[in-house]
Amino acid sequence: MKMARAMLLIITVLAVSSELGSCKGVQFIFGDSLSDVGNNIYLSKSLAQANLPWYGIDFGSGMPNGRFCNGRTVSDIIGDKMGLPRPPAFLDPSLTEDVILENGVNYASGGGGILNETGGLFVQKFSLYKQIELFQGTRELIEKKIGVNASEKFFSEAHYTVALGSNDFINNYLLPIYGDLWKYSDSSFIDYLTETLEHQLKILHTLGARQLMVFGLGPMGCIPLQRVLSSSGDCQDRTNKLALGFNKVGNKIVNDLSSNLKNVSFRFGDAYDVVEDVINNPNKYGFSNSHDPCCSFGRIRPALTCNPASTLCKDRSKYVFWDEYHPTDRANEMIANEIIRKLGFLNGNQTISRPAAAPADAPSPAYAENGAKSMMDCLPLTRGLEVITIILTAADVMA
């Protein structure tokens, strides 16, 4: 008997061009531990590394990934909502020109500050000047790959985020182990810091940045590590005032740059007020604890005390703080939503910063990836989406 063979091939090619509110382009992120997605893991001498459980427990496989959080960073969440790919860490060994052209780069480094001398106690980290220097190297690499004109276009269409400053206070000014910092008062230090930041933003502009967000500071006097400085366990009022002062001057500097530089949109956003309200009224927002770290090493409280021997809180979505310094995934989501609202990215009515019931489980990245895109009325750049579906069916028919 002969075997008759039939092959059935169905190929459907569907090309849809539509505007789904996803942004064109990629992101370049400059920051500290609040935005680090793994650079410090590759800095072998760094004392600020999120490379042990329980960091990353609510992200992907649940293994540590370099983020100083149980889940997503604020930049992760904002980028997701803008429909932008998550840029890999600069030191990620898989980073190539093609990866950069698709995804951008994240230069953020735990312990880093606006000032070079900030975070010296962590031994190895990228300060903002260093991160900008690395970005300059990235630019040269891309220029070689795609040519000057295409490279200029690529970098002018990219989105830039700059989010540093808390280490300049917590791990520098307020720990005056560097002699020359004694000469500053609170307000002259804020001026020094914001003038330095202004200079850095101008360099980024020279290097092609046109759409740039600067994140302000939260009430950093209320992080668990600051609360333990007083016997009452209250927030450190002076530290909070420094954050407010930085936000006020930073906001003005960024807005002035935005109006004085040609063809740019530089914007400043902070979530100070909302986080302060969350800390004072956690129940209103579905949190049960806004004082203690969820991942805690009891009474031994230097900086990074979340490790496999630490105790975890029962419900990570009910804690504002993940460790001594850093907010939880859920708190980061509130911060991201508030920054988006302040920057006016969402069309008016979607005030997503209002109190919401806590999810039953700690939010997972997958949940974020699905929920986000359609909410975002991003910057006016949209790109056509091409969907190509190919179905191949091969059938052997016996006769």
Ligand SMILES: *[C@@H]1O[C@H](CO)[C@@H](O)[C@H](O)[C@H]1NC(C)=O
């Ligand atoms: C800061 O560090 C960079 C190198 O990362 C260096 O080029 C620059 O001169 C330094 N600036 C100051 C003010 O020390």
Ligand SMILES: *[C@@H]1O[C@H](CO)[C@@H](O)[C@H](O)[C@H]1NC(C)=O
């Ligand atoms: C690059 O752009 C300039 C000015 O827009 C143009 O004169 C030049 O021909 C372009 N170069 C290439 C290689 O396309």
Ligand SMILES: *[C@@H]1O[C@H](CO)[C@@H](O)[C@H](O)[C@H]1NC(C)=O
């Ligand atoms: C401003 O941006 C637009 C669009 O990217 C560009 O066509 C134009 O040349 C830019 N103008 C200046 C002065 O850079």
Ligand SMILES: *[C@@H]1O[C@H](CO)[C@@H](O)[C@H](O)[C@H]1NC(C)=O
């Ligand atoms: C936003 O709210 C205003 C009034 O609060 C309403 O008139 C408008 O239709 C709303 N827009 C959308 C897109 O829901």
